[in-house]
Amino acid sequence: MAVKSLPKEELVRPGGGGCPGCPSSLALRIALKALGKNSVVVMPACCAVVCVGPYPKSSIDIPVVSIAFEAAAAAASGIVSGFKRKGKEDANVVVWAGDGGTYDIGLQALSGAVERGTDFIYICYNNEMYSNTGIQRSGATPFGAWTTTTWKGKDERKKDLPAIMRAHGLPYMATAIPSYQEDLFRKVQKAMSIRGPKYIEILAPCPPGWRFPMEKMLEVGRLAVDTGAFALYEYENGRLMFNLKSKSILEKKVEPKPIEEYLQMQGRFAHLFKPERNEAALSQIRAELDENWERMRKQVECGVA
Amino acid sequence: MSHGVKTTISYPVDGAMGQTGVWRDFRPVLDSSKCVKCLKCWISCPDACIKRAEDDTISIDYVYCKGCGICANECPTKAITMTREGLGE
Amino acid sequence: MIIIDTGDRIAAKAAQMARPEFIAAYPITPQTVIVEKTAEYAETGELDAEYVRVESEHSAMTAVIGAAITGIRTFTATSSHGLALMHEMLHWAALSRLPIVMVNVNRTLGPGWNIWADQTDALAQRDTGWVQFYCASCQEIFDVIVQSYRLAEMEDVQLPIMVNYDAFVLSHTSMPVEIPEQAEIDKFLPPYRALWQIDPDDPITYANMVPQAYYGGIRKDMQDAHERVKDLVPRIANDWKQRFGTDHGGLIEQIQCDDADYILVTMGAFGAEAKVAVEQLRDEGVKAGLARIRVFRPFPAEVFRELAKGRTLVVVDRGVSIGAGGGIYTELKSALYGHSIAPVHGFIAGLGGKDVTYGEMSEMVKRVAAGNAAEVEWWGLDGQGGA
Numbered sequence: 118m119a120v121k122s123l124p125k126e127e128l129v130r131p132g133g134g135g136c137p138g139c140p141s142s143l144a145l146r147i148a149l150k151a152l153g154k155n156s157v158v159v160m161p162a163c164c165a166v167v168c169v170g171p172y173p174k175s176s177i178d179i180p181v182v183s184i185a186f187e188a189a190a191a192a193a194s195g196i197v198s199g200f201k202r203k204g205k206e207d208a209n210v211v212v213w214a215g216d217g218g219t220y221d222i223g224l225q226a227l228s229g230a231v232e233r234g235t236d237f238i239y240i241c242y243n244n245e246m247y248s249n250t251g252i253q254r255s256g257a258t259p260f261g262a263w264t265t266t267t268w269k270g271k272d273e274r275k276k277d278l279p280a281i282m283r284a285h286g287l288p289y290m291a292t293a294i295p296s297y298q299e300d301l302f303r304k305v306q307k308a309m310s311i312r313g314p315k316y317i318e319i320l321a322p323c324p325p326g327w328r329f330p331m332e333k334m335l336e337v338g339r340l341a342v343d344t345g346a347f348a349l350y351e352y353e354n355g356r357l358m359f360n361l362k363s364k365s366i367l368e369k370k371v372e373p374k375p376i377e378e379y380l381q382m383q384g385r386f387a388h389l390f391k392p393e394r395n396e397a398a399l400s401q402i403r404a405e406l407d408e409n410w411e412r413m414r415k416q417v418e419c420g421v422a
Numbered sequence: 423m424s425h426g427v428k429t430t431i432s433y434p435v436d437g438a439m440g441q442t443g444v445w446r447d448f449r450p451v452l453d454s455s456k457c458v459k460c461l462k463c464w465i466s467c468p469d470a471c472i473k474r475a476e477d478d479t480i481s482i483d484y485v486y487c488k489g490c491g492i493c494a495n496e497c498p499t500k501a502i503t504m505t506r507e508g509l510g511e
Numbered sequence: 512m513i514i515i516d517t518g519d520r521i522a523a524k525a526a527q528m529a530r531p532e533f534i535a536a537y538p539i540t541p542q543t544v545i546v547e548k549t550a551e552y553a554e555t556g557e558l559d560a561e562y563v564r565v566e567s568e569h570s571a572m573t574a575v576i577g578a579a580i581t582g583i584r585t586f587t588a589t590s591s592h593g594l595a596l597m598h599e600m601l602h603w604a605a606l607s608r609l610p611i612v613m614v615n616v617n618r619t620l621g622p623g624w625n626i627w628a629d630q631t632d633a634l635a636q637r638d639t640g641w642v643q644f645y646c647a648s649c650q651e652i653f654d655v656i657v658q659s660y661r662l663a664e665m666e667d668v669q670l671p672i673m674v675n676y677d678a679f680v681l682s683h684t685s686m687p688v689e690i691p692e693q694a695e696i697d698k699f700l701p702p703y704r705a706l707w708q709i710d711p712d713d714p715i716t717y718a719n720m721v722p723q724a725y726y727g728g729i730r731k732d733m734q735d736a737h738e739r740v741k742d743l744v745p746r747i748a749n750d751w752k753q754r755f756g757t758d759h760g761g762l763i764e765q766i767q768c769d770d771a772d773y774i775l776v777t778m779g780a781f782g783a784e785a786k787v788a789v790e791q792l793r794d795e796g797v798k799a800g801l802a803r804i805r806v807f808r809p810f811p812a813e814v815f816r817e818l819a820k821g822r823t824l825v826v827v828d829r830g831v832s833i834g835a836g837g838g839i840y841t842e843l844k845s846a847l848y849g850h851s852i853a854p855v856h857g858f859i860a861g862l863g864g865k866d867v868t869y870g871e872m873s874e875m876v877k878r879v880a881a882g883n884a885a886e887v888e889w890w891g892l893d894g895q896g897g898a
Contacts, residue, residue: 121460130438131442131470132440133438135468138468138490139468154711167720169438170439171720171722172431173725174435175716175719179714180710180715180716183716184577185600187569188573191535191569192574192576192577194574195576195577198574199577199579201561202578203581203582203583203710205710226567226569226573332490336495428733430717431707431715432715433715433716
């Protein structure tokens with residue numbers, strides 16, 4: 118699928134409130150091209166709500182339901198039921214949430230909604246921190262990353278929320294990134310075609326939060342994939358299928374680029390290199406990366422997830 | 423307010439956050455002679471400020487473009503360059 | 512048709528007959544019977560509704576909000592800690608002007624864990640903008656739940672309504688209740704027509720950021736709606752009485768107030784108890800009356816300003832705002848200030864479900880009458896007072 122063949126219709130308006138170069142704004146724009154007008158998007162407190170803009174104006178051309186931070190999936194559950202009563206079951210009910218409202222405060226509601234088999238698409242744009250409130254750490258923040266609550270770098274690994282989602286036995290989940298627009302589009306379309314709860318996690322390289330020049334947003338994303346820091350894959354019917362460069366890395370057809378290339382593009386990892394290299398942390402990052410990929414290889418080999 | 427009761431119900435418009443073009447330090451400038459109509463810039467703009475015409479030529483919405491520079495960074499032929507605002511070109 | 516059943520089961524029956532199209536609820540003692548009974552109704556088809564077995568009370572209120580904004584009638588129920596957990600979303604529902612009806616079984620909060628009756632749970636939510644009713648019998652529970660939908664859904668109201676009644680004393684106590692025919696209920700309560708709704712055909716954004724200048728107006732509009740509720744409650748109660756014959760009063764229920772010197776002021780099951788206390792006091796020659804608060808929000812200030820003339824008010828509170836005082840006591844004095852010089856005495860009693868009998872309430876009035884009562888007394892602590 119070429120970029121040209123993506124639908125021309127825009128369901129977002131220019132002049133919204135996102136930072137210049139915002140990955141969530143771009144990802145939402147692309148996702149909405151797949152979702153189309155017969156959709157409702159539910160947003161918990163997160164950057165995207167600010168991007169929508171202030172009352173009495175909005176920048177989205179489909180209904181937007183903003184809701185409390187921890188509650189997106191519960192609100193979506195109510196809307197799905199309401200639409201069923203109204204004979205609008207064919208409408209897409211989509212959550213667009215940050216990692217805060219997904220990994221942490223929103224995890225309970227998400228788990229409940231998925232366990233109940235709610236027919237909705239939950240999309241988490243993951244910028245690996247609480248960006249809306251000023252770059253504080255979240256459960257999705259990777260080991261070693263600076264945030265405003267982990268000044269020396271986060272001590273803990275990030276949660277594997279996609280694995281938690283798979284543990285619910287949901288029919289489909291996928292990872293995506295705005296750097297690969299056709300892939301993101303296709304995955305949203307795929308999710309639309311399946312009944313039940315679907316989870317899509319979109320890595321969102323955030324220029325102010327990760328500390329890199331805003332024009333490099335898509336480049337940082339490509340490097341995340343090329344180094345193996347972020348894996349593009351889908352899960353359906355109990356099986357994992359990797360996509361694009363991630364597939365080649367999984368199958369060892371291509372060497373991932375050195376992780377340091379990815380880390381050195383971002384100010385949030387600068388303290389691992391200056392004033393001197395933190396070899397212990399860097400080894401741990403490399404070891405964790407290798408461990409993750411080995412585990413994923415074994416999962417694919419054994420046909421489990 | 424709307425619908426007979428006062429609560430926050432809003433409607434989509436261009437420029438919900440104002441005339442965001444004033445945010446720019448740099449503006450993208452297109453050299454159409456280099457443009458191969460790949461539309462990478464069009465799909466890469468977070469704010470839908472690159473307009474795609476019927477014939478796949480593009481134009482830039484300077485009212486709202488925030489000057490992030492992604493379009494220039496992604497353009498394979500360097501048809502877009504980021505130029506400092508306010509230098510009276 | 513008369514049935515004899517517990518408050519919770521009557522509440523579930525009322526909810527079923529009001530025809531909500533969506534219920535999401537989380538069990539908590541002593542509301543569990545409502546959750547179980549409505550789930551059963553939904554599964555047998557006696558209730559034609561979507562029923563979502565959410566994973567917490569916060570999600571219950573959120574899911575109800577999600578359904579309500581699609582333009583359908585909704586119901587939920589909770590108690591105590593569950594009510595406290597959904598506090599954030601109570602504000603959300605009221606600010607969104609959604610006509611949600613929720614039963615709250617008044618149970619206190621811990622620690623220590625206490626599953627019995629007091630009104631602190633609902634008192635702690637009085638700032639949220641919800642209308643609050645307090646019931647004193649199973650019949651009233653039935654009537655108020657159905658009436659609340661009619662009230663909430665009025666174009667002039669558009670507010671969520673909390674229907675309170677005491678844990679165990681009412682939730683698990685059987686009483687005879689006159690249940691009208693469904694067809695008659697349907698005439699009293701027409702189908703819900705939302706003023707606005709989430710619909711893919713109408714790209715509205717709901718609940719986005721709001722600049723400072725607009726916010727006050729939203730709040731004022733809620734307050735104005737509460738003022739209108741004060742007139743609408745007695746009108747709806749009257750309409751119900753014409754159709755169905757049962758009557759519990761308006762914003763307050765007045766018993767023998769006309770020639771009273773002392774008026775007991777209380778709410779919930781205490782109101783039923785106080786009725787008997789009034790009879791007992793009258794037998795003993797004390798001119799007592801009862802003003803049972805049925806609607807606590809909006810607070811019936813005007814009614815009390817009238818009623819207080821020439822009387823002494825004896826408040827029996829079953830909930831307290833620590834650092835200020837009894838819920839009714841503090842609000843009543845505030846409502847009367849500048850309008851009435853009537854003496855007001857406060858008793859705080861029955862917290863954590865400690866029983867307070869009509870005999871004890873008579874004692875309270877007699878203490879006041881004899882000039883032996885302090886302005887505020889905590890009753891029945893450490894074994895004081897009657898059993």
